[in-house]
Amino acid sequence: MKYAVLGAGAMGLRYGVLLQEAGFDVDFVEIWQPQVDKIQQQNGVFVSRDHENKHLVPVDIYTPENYQGDPDVWIVFTKQMQLADALKRTARCFKDHQYVVSPMNGMGHLEKLNQYFDETKVIGATAMIGTVLNGPGDVDFIGAKGAGSMHMANETEVPDEMTHKIFDDFQKANLNPVLTTNLLGTLMAKVVFNSVVNTLCTMFSIQMGEFIQSPVAQKLSKQLIDEAFDVCERAGITLLNTREEEWQTVQKVSAVSNPLHYPSMYQDMSKDRNTEVDYINGYIYKLGLKHHYEAKTHDFLRNLVHLAEFSRDFDVEALEKSVQAAELAS
Known part of the structure; x- marks a missing residue:
């Protein structure tokens, strides 16, 4: 089958490259122009594994406006806050026969995907795979070959023939898929995981292996x-794990x-990009409010991340000038 990856960032590149190496035809569609320009300029993407063996992998990458392909399956890996724009720009390429798989972080994407794809063609997914984008055209796969796993579930919760074909292709690409019927x-099991690891590692600029060694990590x-x-x-959602199993994960x-991995939220924070905390901890908090429950720790942590974003972007020189002006005026 032919695949197209919409969102050729760290994870999009990893999925696409692994599928390409497994013998499948893969196109990459990206809305971040520097990524497109760099990959086209160097005729591929540089791929490392755990910071070693950096080598160039030829890939075909396009902006949404320049893409002319007709894939059987779209794999969507944009950030949650970029998804609406990416889908709108790519909409002319969407066809009724196409399926879409969305192993994105956070929640909020299914509603956007359903504006372009029928629910019978949507496969929700999660990815427990560490990957870092060092810069445009340069990606680092974290973990040994075959490391990591993913879960996938049809939006209808009824796997069809095409779903099983996609599952088989992902197996061949060493993505270690697990098919469920609980969307x-x-x-939400991945959202809960990310609400712990991504957010806490981001707040304290630490790798996952450093975080878990802390004496307060478990608490x-x-x-x-x-x-x-x-x-x-309270929302009637049965998670795949028990509370204890989620902690063990x-x-x-x-x-x-992935002890050496900095989660994607940290990568965004460190590169002056907005984080997806509103779609992770914020989503949990808002879902709780709908069911008359206040997840105060998640809300507190979300607000701390936003404060960190604010302080990162704060213009100290402008503050000093305003203070000096106020002092002169007084």
């Missing part, structure tokens, strides 16, 4: 997990699978 439970993790599970139970992925 919201599948997606902080379980507090956030308990609140998130309380929300999901946080522990294993942080200590064993």
Whole structure:
């Protein structure tokens, strides 16, 4: 089958390159112009694994306006806040026969995808795979070959023939898929994971392996997990894991699978981009409010991330000038 990746950032490149290496035809569509320009200029993307063996992998990349392909499957990997624009710009390429797989972080994307794809063609997914975009045209796969896993579930929760074909292709690409029939439970399990690891590592600029060594890692993790599970139970969502299993996943992925990984939210923060915290901790908080429950720790942590974004972008020189002007006026 032919695939097109919409959102050729760190994870989009990893999925696409692995599928390409497994023998599938893959196109990349990207809305960030520097990424498109750099990859086209160097005739491919430089790929490393755990900071080693950097090599050039030829790929075909386009802006939405220049793409003319007709893939069987779209894999969507934009940031949540970029999705509406990316879909609108690419809409002329969407066809009724196409399926879409969306292993994005956070929640809020299904409603946007349904504006362009029928629910029978939408496969929600999660990715427990660490990847870093060092810069335009330069990506680093974290973990050994075959590391990481993903879950996928049809929006209808009824896998069809095409779903199984996609599943088989992902297996061949060493993405280690697991097919479920519990859409919201599948997606929310990853949201809960990210609400712990992504957010806390971002706040303190630490790798996952550093975080999990902290003597308070378990206490902080379980507090956030308990609140998130309380929300999901009130919303009628049955998660794939128990509370204890969710903590064990946080522990294993942080200590064993990806100890050297800086989560994507940290990568955004460190590169002066807006984070997806509103679609992770913020989503949990808002979902709780709908069911008369206030997940205060998630809201507090979300606001701390926004404060960190504000302080990162704050213009100190402008503040000093305004203070000096006020002093002169007095």
